[in-house]
Amino acid sequence: MKFSESWLRTFVNPDLSTDALAHLLTMAGLEVEEQDPVAPAFTQVVVAHVLEVVKHPDADRLNVCQVDTGNGPVQIVCGAPNVAAGLKVPCALPGAVLPGDFKIKVAKVRGVESSGMLCSARELGIAEDASGLLVLPADAPVGESIRRYLDLDDTLFTLKLTPNRADCLSLTGVAREVSALTGVAAVYPVVEPVAPACDARREVVLDAPEACPRYAGRVVRGINAKAPTPEWMQKRLERSGIRSISAVVDVTNYVMLELGQPLHAFDDAKLQGAIHARLPKAGEKLLLLNEQTIDIDADVLVIADDAKPLALAGIMGGEESGVTLETTDLFLESAFFTPFAIAGKARRYGFSSDASHRFERGVDFAGAVRALERATRLILDICGGQAGPVTEAVAALPQRQPVRLRTARVNKVLGVPFSAEAIASLLGRLGLPFVQEGGDFVVTPPSFRFDIEIEEDLIEEVVRVHGYDEIPAPPPVARAAMLPMPEGKRQIQRLRQILADAGYQEVVNFAFVEEGWEKDFGGNADPIRLANPIASQMGVMRSTLIGGLVATLANNLKRKQSRVRIFETGRSFHKDAAAQPVAGYRQPWKLAGLAAGDALPEQWGSAARKVDFFDVKGDLEALLQPFAARFEKAAHPALHPGRAARLLLDGKEIGVVGELHPEWVQKYDLPSPPVVFELDLEPLLAGRLPQYAELSRFPAVVRDLAVVVDKGMALQSLLDGLKAQRPPLVQDIQLFDVYTGKGVDEGKKSLAFRIVMQDTQKTLQDAEVDVALQQLVALLEHQFAAKLRV
Structure with a gap:
């Protein structure tokens, strides 16, 4: 919503500076997104009267002008093509500083003295037109400052309104807010019914009353569509970002900005029969005012006569029924379309309009006829003509359900004591009608407030008008107790720290992913689909974090980061009928990581090699400490067959x-x-309490044991068997060598284990060591068909 400060101050004029007014609106929830001057700074430019124009003696394109600037005639050389005697134009006096730090002084132009400069709108920075001088009205007072005369010290406000505040999409609505916030009475336009001067009328039929419950219109005959739009109206429209088109169209736009009610004017001579608000017939098309021909969807409301569609209701009119400069009779429309009937329809066709922007948020359904009367009076005053009677059809209008506001609830939510009298005053300033029942207020939302439905909405209104910055912010006081940190549980921050110590960096990816990622990395052909994705490529919920990590890797590689170590913690999402607390969806937390590029940073001490499975396996073993996980061969849709393992814990x-x-x-x-x-x-968050184990004071005995087994024998199963049935003296068994080749039969492999034996009570004898080794060899031979390698 864009408007000029000076226009707003014709409605309500509080004793506030421009900056203070902008701050007041922002703090009340009507954010002033932009605050721009109408014109850049310049000085000493006045209204001047051109008295005489003669050709320059030494330049064909220059003229020597005698100009009255309010202090007697002065001579000015001017090259503008439209300069002529009798014009009123802006004149920069010697000493003036124009936009761009352009300084004016007395100078000679081709030998002729010039004491100033006649200015175009572009030279003053108020328009892009540079075709000639800015011609002022004939009654412009000579010598008056051009800034004062053209109101160039005005400021343009652009409000960034939230979708619920459609009532502020008009000057009347903003003025109502300023009046409530400051206590200064607002003066609104006086709208009196226009008495019919002719019998011309068209019937109105509501064929879709649930989408259009109110439609009003009237015929105006004998207008002069070529009449010029008044200067004051053009200025207000242009400063609101709307281009002046013609008097009739300008009036409809002006009333929309003033009262918030979109209007539309049809050429009455192009209409046949009654006006219908209906759904389209199959195959109907419409050429819009933006020269776009559309196929009208079945759920899009149209305004039509007995023969054809005329406009997309509440969105845009049709080209063939629109008013032109040749129009003499028009049919003026003012209606209420329900928000659900308009919302999203314009965007479906790839455009938006001021009307749809308002209707899809909610327009005052009680103000349609008032806006029609206001527009009629302006058209008659500007274009002449005779107005017919108002024709109106009304169905079931929205019901404004009363909302109960409790004083005790206001105080509890806001944390500030409000008396019933204070609340009554604030509600009254907002124009919200209420009935007081003890300490409660039963408020009936007015027709222009679609955002008041529950008690919290009214509490927000109370604090808005009272002032958010008036609410004290005392430091929080809480009876906080230090909670115990169980030793049997690890914090997620500890896991992050372990991975960071190993060289990994944490990333955060969206839980919304491409559907292809789910198929590739999760084998998920039926992912959870989003009803309203934020982007087309983010249409499903992830069941695995791997896709996001691969995308992050690809992004880093494009930026020449060849060595990447990343991890992420986050939820994955799975369909599960028995899941809780969200019925039908299981959301387990996952920890995922990725390592790519060289195993070690580039250095002289180690040869370069790529990171492999065992590097990451070591990182995971460090992460799982003090637990020891089993790694077993596994198949996974994201992983290389034969180079993937599953982790088992207990x-x-x-x-x-x-x-x-x-x-x-x-x-x-x-x-x-x-x-x-x-x-x-x-x-991973489970911990293990430390347990006491006696440390031996006696030396350990280390023996190596090499056996030959089938090449397909899984090492993990062999280690599990050895550790499960090892003699009491054996403290540790570790594989330190795997060999195939010369000296080992085809289809076999040699595994060498380091056996550590120790006793807490004595030094081991060779005989005891030999017995323990023989027991291990026997176990290997009988359970795994292994042979001792000699």
């Missing part, structure tokens, strides 16, 4: 780790396969 699967599948490496244009992992977060 026999329960908690996630996967592995190289990205070659197909996705190629599809997403990655130079090498990154290693990714995704884990359930909840098991």
Whole structure:
């Protein structure tokens, strides 16, 4: 909503500066987004009267003018093509400073002295037109400051209104707010019914009353459509961002800005029969005023006569029925269209309009006839003519349900004591009719307030008018107690710290993802779809965090970051009929990470190599400490077959780790396969209390044991068997070598283990060590068909 301050002050003129008024509106919820001067700063420019014009003796395109600036004639050389004797124009006197720091002084132009400069609108910075001098009305007072005469010290306000405040999409609405906020009485336009001077009329039929419950119109005959729009109206329209078109159209736009009611004028000679507010017939088309021909959708309300559609109701008129400069009779429309009937329809056709912007937010349904009378009077005053009687059809208008406001509730929500008298005063200033019942107020929202439906809406009105900045902000006081931190549980911040120490950086991605990511990385053909996605490529909820990490990797690679370590914690989303607390949707927390590029930063101490599965496996083992997870071969749609494993903790699967599948490496244009992992977060937050174990004072005995097993034998199962049935003396078993080749049969592999044995009570003897080793060899031979390598 854009308007000039001077126009607003004709309605209500509080004793506030421009900046203070802007601050007042902003603090009341009507944010002043822009506050611009009508014209840039300049000085010493006055209204001048051109007395005489003669050709310059030494220049064909210059004229020597005698100009009255209020202090007697002066000579000025001017090159404007439209300069002529008798004109009133702006004149910059010597010493004036024009926009762009252009200084005026007495000078000679081709040998002729010039004491000033006659100005165009562009030179004053008030318009882009540079075709000639700015011609002023003949009654402009000579010598008066042009800033004062043209009201160039005015300020343009642009309000950034929230969708619920449609009542402020007019000067009347904004003035009503300023009056309520300041207590200064507002003066609104006096609108008196125009007495019919002829019998011309058209019937109005509501064929879709649920979408258009009120429609009023009247015929105006014998107008002069070529009559010029008054200067004062043109100025107010232009400063509100609306271009002057013709007197009739300008009047409809002016009343819309003034009262908030969109209007439309039809050429009455182009209409046939009654006016209908109806839904379209199959196959109907309409050429709009913006020269766009549209196929009218079945749910779009139209205004039509007995033969054809005339306009998209509440959105835009049709070209074929619009008024022109040749129009002599017109049919003036003023209606109320329900917001649901208009909302989104204009955007569907790829445009918007001032009318649709207002109707889809809610227009005062009681003000249609008032706006019609106001527009009629202005048209008659400007264009002449005779008005017929008002024809109106009314169906079921919106019901304004009373809302109860409790004084105790106001005080509890706002934390500031308000008396019943104070609340009554504030409601009265807002123009909200109410009935007081003890400490309660039963408020009936007026027809122009579509945003008041519940008690909290009224509480907001009370604090708005009272002033948000008048609400004290005492420091919070709370009886806070330090909560115990259980040792058996880890904080998520600890997990973040471990990964950060390992060189990973945390990222935050959207939970809305591309549907293709779900198919590629999660094998999810039926993801949770969003009813209203914020972007077309973000239409489903993620069931895995891997897609976002791969996209982040690709983004970093494009910016020449070849070594990437990233992780993310967040929810994933899955369909689950038994899920709670959101019925039908399970939302587990996940921890996912990705490593790509070199295993180590570039350095001289180690040869460069790419990160691999075992690098990330080591990071995960550090993350899981003090727990030890099992890694088993697994298949996952995002991971490379044969280079992926699932993690098991206490026999329960908690996630996967592995190289990205070659197909996705190629599809997403990655130079090498990154290693990714995704884990359930909840098991990672479990801790383990430390337990006492006696440390031996006696030396440990270390023996190496090499066995030959089938090449397909899984190491993890072999280690599990050894550790489960190991002799009491054996403290640790670690694999330190895997060998295939010369000396080992085809289809076999050699595994070498380091066995650590120790006793807490004595030094071990060789005989005891040999017995323990023989027990391990026997276990390997009988349970895993292993043979001792010699």
